[in-house]
Amino acid sequence: MTEHEKLLWQRIKNFQLDEPGVAFKFSDRLARENGWDIRYTKRVIEEYKRFIFLCCVSAGGVTPSDPVDQAWHLHLTFTRSYWIDLCKDTLQKDIHHNPTKGGKHEAEKFDSYYSSSHQLYEAFFGTTPPVDIWQDNHTRFSDINFKRVNVGKYWLVPKLKFSLKTWVLLMLIISAAFSIQASAAEVMPFIIMGIVAILVIRGSKKNNDGNQGGNNNACNGSGCANSDNGGGHHHSGGHHGGSGCSSGCSGCSGSGCSGCGGGSD
Secondary structure (H helix, E strand, O other): OOHHHHHHHHHHHHOOOOOOOOOOOHHHHHHHHHOOOHHHHHHHHHHHHHHHHHHHHOOOOOOOOHHHHHHHHHHHHOHHHHHHHHHHHHHOEEEOEEEOOOOHHHHHHHHHHHHHHHHHHHHHHOOOOOOOOOOOHHHHHHOOOOOOOOOOOOOOOOOOOOOHHHHHHHHHHHHHHHHHHOOHHHHHHHHHHHHHHHHHHHHHHHHHHHOOOOOOOOOOOEEEEEEEOOOOOOEOOOOOOOOOEEEOOOOOOOOOOOOOOOOOO
């Protein structure tokens, strides 16, 4: 890092998201909303700070991991902390958050930005990003089927991950077992249930495959833009999928995280 970058990182590192004297702090809310323990949450916050630093110094583009993205989304709702304390007073530039436009081009762009994030991370911090917070590219852009659920009303039960071949084999074994001691009429409902289960699994798999890779229109991704102080403060929606930030300098695109070279004040 240059001397300027070291000073910038120190300012970001010293930035406090938990307001002193508050009973329900930022970290408490982030942990509750994502079902994380407080130790993991604190680590995510530190990675969020590193992402903000990369936004400021990137000359190309960067994108956060999903856990880091969740910290970013929540921080944006603390408007005074984000826009005044962080952007204006700490960074001396605005970091805007814009949704991806969807489609193959956007999917490829954010995938490239995410690769750049890992590379810049290693270059500036001298270590690889922690894999439990910064997932690989495939996981980052495929594991995006999230819903907002009230756990006070619904049970959350993890799905069993069986391959199609496993399900077919299982149904054949069940059918064979019943056919030994049961008539065809008794076995038939189980065979039908097996076929239905297989069709549902195949349909679900196709749907998930359609939400990743080539056409990413269903991906509700997000991005951000950073620029020198002056522009209007704007937070656009979008919760999962690709996100990053882009600069207000000439020639920059509307999303992704681009700096104007060195992240100067």
